[in-house]
Amino acid sequence: MSDSSDDNHDLRSDQPGEEGLRIRGPIPEELYSFYEERPFKCCTRCGEGLADFAEGYRVSKVYRGEEVIFEYALCLPCLRTMFEESSEESKQALMKFQMERFRFVTGFDECALCDNQRDALPTMEYGLVGICLGEGLAESNLICGECMEAMSECVSEETRKGWDRFVEDNFPGVPADFEPMPIRGPVTMV
Numbered sequence: 001m002s003d004s005s006d007d008n009h010d011l012r013s014d015q016p017g018e019e020g021l022r023i024r025g026p027i028p029e030e031l032y033s034f035y036e037e038r039p040f041k042c043c044t045r046c047g048e049g050l051a052d053f054a055e056g057y058r059v060s061k062v063y064r065g066e067e068v069i070f071e072y073a074l075c076l077p078c079l080r081t082m083f084e085e086s087s088e089e090s091k092q093a094l095m096k097f098q099m100e101r102f103r104f105v106t107g108f109d110e111c112a113l114c115d116n117q118r119d120a121l122p123t124m125e126y127g128l129v130g131i132c133l134g135e136g137l138a139e140s141n142l143i144c145g146e147c148m149e150a151m152s153e154c155v156s157e158e159t160r161k162g163w164d165r166f167v168e169d170n171f172p173g174v175p176a177d178f179e180p181m182p183i184r185g186p187v188t189m190v
């Protein structure tokens with residue numbers, strides 16, 4: 001009886017919060033809740049306190065010029081659920097799109113998926129995404145309006161309807177034709 005511990009390396013890789021996220025600094029004000037004028041405290045979908053999620057959470061904000069069109073924070077379990085509710089086809093198309101284009105940049109100066117710079121964006125709309133852990137920021141990216149549109153074209157009608165429902169339920173004032181940022185963003189860990 002001497003074999004068990006050497007043969008089975010127990011890597012405990014099921015703890016992404018421990019290994020996967022490194023805090024780079026405080027959450028920038030651009031990712032604060034516009035309505036609350038402070039960092040998001042609760043998940044937009046389930047209402048749980050975000051500080052309690054050791055795996056972190058994702059903040060997404062869509063701007064038109066200086067104006068915030070909508071914003072939300074999702075805990076990781078909700079992010080996963082929403083992604084899982086997307087059709088298989090949509091999930092694969094989105095992953096492929098992002099894997100092909102992701103430029104491994106971080107921050108809000110340039111698009112993560114194409115070479116558009118923030119100070120010369122071709123559209124008024126753009127999205128900011130941050131992966132946060134407690135009060136810290138682990139990852140952040142800007143997605144330009146052209147790339148947001150290209151991503152929403154990747155997904156099936158059914159998936160898009162699910163996203164529309166999420167927006168309608170949470171942001172009654174948002175124009176119906178406006179797509180939320182796709183659930184599997186380049187900086188998500190889902």
Ligand SMILES: [Zn+2]
Pocket residue numbers: 043044045046047048074075076077078079
């Ligand atoms: Zn949640």
Ligand SMILES: [Zn+2]
Pocket residue numbers: 111112113114115116143144145146147148
């Ligand atoms: Zn882009």
